[in-house]
Amino acid sequence: MTRRMRAAAIGIAAALLLTGCASDPLAEQYKEGSNKGYIAGDGSVTEIPEAERGESISFSGTTEGGDQISSVDFAGEVLVVNFWYAACAPCRAEAPDLQELSAAYDGKGAQFIGVNVYDQADTALSFNETYGITYPSILDVQDGAVKLAFTGTVPPKAVPTTIVLDKEGRVSARILGQLKEASILSTLVSDAIDE
CATH class of the missing domain: 3.40.30.10 (Glutaredoxin)
Incomplete structure (x- = not known):
């Protein structure tokens, strides 16, 4: 049981790590902290x-x-x-x-x-x-x-x-x-x- 839980935890951690690598333009605008007050579209x-x-x-x-x-x-x-x-x-x-x-x-x-x-x-x-x-x-x-x-x-x-x-x-x-x-x-x- 411990081995299965450890494998599941490693799988979840890997998924979270890969998700963090994906580029999300809206998240990037939020993270930049410009306080512009809107999410800009790209035209x-x-x-x-x-x-x-x-x-x-x-x-x-x-x-x-x-x-x-x-x-x-x-x-x-x-x-x-x-x-x-x-x-x-x-x-x-x-x-x-x-x-x-x-x-x-x-x-x-x-x-x-x-x-x-x-x-x-x-x-x-x-x-x-x-x-x-x-x-x-x-x-x-x-x-x-x-x-x-x-x-x-x-x-x-x-x-x-x-x-x-x-x-x-x-x-x-x-x-x-x-x-x-x-x-x-x-x-x-x-x-x-x-x-």
Whole structure:
């Protein structure tokens, strides 16, 4: 019995040692101790072919202006959903591009909406004023219901994350992390409109 226990202990120790050797980018960001307050994405783009998309994503919430908004409000249009918060440096960096694209696609088959995962209304409104953001954001800080709605398909694992929903409300693309090139998101939106 002692020999078996010793062998099991050695096996467990070896497994733990090997697990410690694996590279985990999220763990590395945490360990670096930069206190940046967010887990950064790498800007990777995931596109989902039309035939492989799952069910429509349904969500609703209250905007920074106190209005109720729902995914149903955008039925038949492409919807660009950006997860963000004001103290997130990449969120601030991509804000002008998102606003520019939102204005460019206004009335042309696509709408933009933000999902603020951290701030209260006053902070979100101040951010909008600073960066000239005109599209609404749902305040998702209390229960994370909007973020949860996307979890089964392509979860927003980092902030910022931008998700494109097709005209049927299904996820067609995700940009994990800061939008580096506005042209990439523009292409994803145009492709979804043209489907």
